[in-house]
Amino acid sequence: MTLPVKNSPKERDSALLVAIAAGDRRALEELYLSFHRRLARFLSRFTSRYENVEEIINDTFLVVWQSAKDFRNASQVSTWIIGIAYRTALKSFRRQKNHAAAQSLEDYPEQTVDPTFDAELNDWLNHGLSRLPMEQRLTLELAYHMGHSLEEIAAITDCPVGTVKARMFHAREKLRQYLPALSGAPPGLSARIG
Amino acid sequence: MTYNRRIENSAEHHEVSALLPWYVNETLGDLDRQRADAHLGVCTACRDDLAVQRRICEAIDAQPAIDYMPVASLKRLQARLDTLAESAPTIAPAKEQPTHRLPWRGWMAAASVAAMAVAVALLAANRFVQTDTRLMQPNYHTVTNSAPRPQGEVIRAVFSPSITLVELETILDEAQLRIVSGPTEAGVYSLASNSTLGVRASLALLRQHSTVRFAEGTLPEPEPGDSR
Numbered sequence: 001m002t003l004p005v006k007n008s009p010k011e012r013d014s015a016l017l018v019a020i021a022a023g024d025r026r027a028l029e030e031l032y033l034s035f036h037r038r039l040a041r042f043l044s045r046f047t048s049r050y051e052n053v054e055e056i057i058n059d060t061f062l063v064v065w066q067s068a069k070d071f072r073n074a075s076q077v078s079t080w081i082i083g084i085a086y087r088t089a090l091k092s093f094r095r096q097k098n099h100a101a102a103q104s105l106e107d108y109p110e111q112t113v114d115p116t117f118d119a120e121l122n123d124w125l126n127h128g129l130s131r132l133p134m135e136q137r138l139t140l141e142l143a144y145h146m147g148h149s150l151e152e153i154a155a156i157t158d159c160p161v162g163t164v165k166a167r168m169f170h171a172r173e174k175l176r177q178y179l180p181a182l183s184g185a186p187p188g189l190s191a192r193i194g
Numbered sequence: 195m196t197y198n199r200r201i202e203n204s205a206e207h208h209e210v211s212a213l214l215p216w217y218v219n220e221t222l223g224d225l226d227r228q229r230a231d232a233h234l235g236v237c238t239a240c241r242d243d244l245a246v247q248r249r250i251c252e253a254i255d256a257q258p259a260i261d262y263m264p265v266a267s268l269k270r271l272q273a274r275l276d277t278l279a280e281s282a283p284t285i286a287p288a289k290e291q292p293t294h295r296l297p298w299r300g301w302m303a304a305a306s307v308a309a310m311a312v313a314v315a316l317l318a319a320n321r322f323v324q325t326d327t328r329l330m331q332p333n334y335h336t337v338t339n340s341a342p343r344p345q346g347e348v349i350r351a352v353f354s355p356s357i358t359l360v361e362l363e364t365i366l367d368e369a370q371l372r373i374v375s376g377p378t379e380a381g382v383y384s385l386a387s388n389s390t391l392g393v394r395a396s397l398a399l400l401r402q403h404s405t406v407r408f409a410e411g412t413l414p415e416p417e418p419g420d421s422r
Contacts (some may be wrong), residue, residue, distance in 0.1 A: 001264075024205070025272075025275070028275075029268060032268055032271065033264055033268065036264035036267065036268075037264070038260075040262045041263070044262075050262060053262070054262075054267045054270070057267060057269060058270060058271040058274065061271055062271070062274060062275070065275060120314065121249075121253060122253050122256070125250065128367050129254075133344065133373075133375040133376065134375075135375070135376060135378065140215075140254075141254070143215045143216065143218075144218070144219060144250065144254045144255065145254050145255065146197065147219050147221065148221065149216060149219075149222075150213070150216045150221070150222075152221075159377075160355065163377050163381060165212045165213075165359070166359060166377055167376075167377065168212070168215050169212060169295070169359050170373055172243075174217070
């Protein structure tokens with residue numbers, strides 16, 4: 001199938017999805033390659049094992065291949081694909097019982113935080129992020145790492161806007177308590193986690 | 195009450211505060227952005243929070259990410275698609291096999307072929323169903339699920355969709371509970387105890403609020419006479 005030339009990424013994605021729905025494997029390859037970097041960078045923030053990242057991406061595109069004909073333009077193609085990846089990732093991470101994010105913040109009741117340098121701040125931020133409940137961390141990453149709007153995150157996670165706001169609120173509160181230096185508290189202050 | 199305290203207690207403050215992450219990533223619509231700008235002009239707490247959220251956003255964005263070569267992964271996906279495609283035509287010809295044309299002496303062989311075809315078809319169908327079941331989403335939500343129970347979870351609760359974040363925090367403080375996970379897609383929060391108050395007492399405090407739609411303990415009820 002010859003794909004029409006489309007100017008914007010949205011139009012190109014839509015055209016590719018129409019071709020995929022018609023059984024065009026080359027269109028699937030093109031869409032896969034255009035999304036792989038974005039999805040891999042996002043997913044690799046939750047797991048250091050590339051085989052996990054690859055499994056989630058390939059499971060996602062298997063669903064895209066099988067369900068393209070059911071796409072009804074209720075959202076952007078990118079939102080739909082990232083939504084599939086989100087649900088696939090959530091299931092995958094929940095299966096990994098040893099995943100650090102499955103641990104609650106209460107496992108670490110006392111931490112001394114002294115982020116004198118940006119590098120240390122990043123380390124502590126990673127530490128705090130990895131201990132957020134998965135739904136809250138994914139919401140934060142979708143906004144701050146992927147740059148999605150509130151409505152897009154609601155569509156990706158298949159949740160009401162209010163639920164997205166609540167997840168973000170709790171994530172911010174926990175990070176604030178975990179990283180007192182971010183909120184202006186003196187360095188070295190013990191962070192109470194909860 | 196001071197001027198600042200009045201602002202921080204206002205509904206406008208809570209609503210704008212909840213939108214700050216999207217103010218930071220610049221995806222708010224014009225109306226919400228103008229509303230946030232107006233509130234930020236008078237609210238010190240929101241300005242401080244905005245600075246914190248910008249630092250978190252910058253730190254997350256600045257973190258190095260590993261770039262992967264997608265071609266090898268794509269080949270593995272193509273192999274899976276090939277397997278799926280091959281399993282489909284295996285089924286169709288088997289059904290169309292014109293067994294009545296075979297000579298009588300070939301009946302046993304034909305029966306074997308048919309049996310094998312049925313077996314292959316069943317295996318292929320089973321594989322397809324397994325793949326499909328694993329990947330398809332259910333169109334319903336359950337409050338309980340097979341996922342591991344979050345660390346420390348003693349209660350699962352669902353709140354009214356109209357509850358504000360401040361009301362939620364107040365109810366949890368009163369019941370001496372904290373959130374350890376959620377809300378899930380079904381709106382379920384996993385709650386852990388913050389004190390020695392006890393699950394029953396916390397449940398009773400939760401249930402007296404009309405905004406608590408559902409609240410149940412996740413641990414077995416203690417036996418009668420159990421002093422715990």
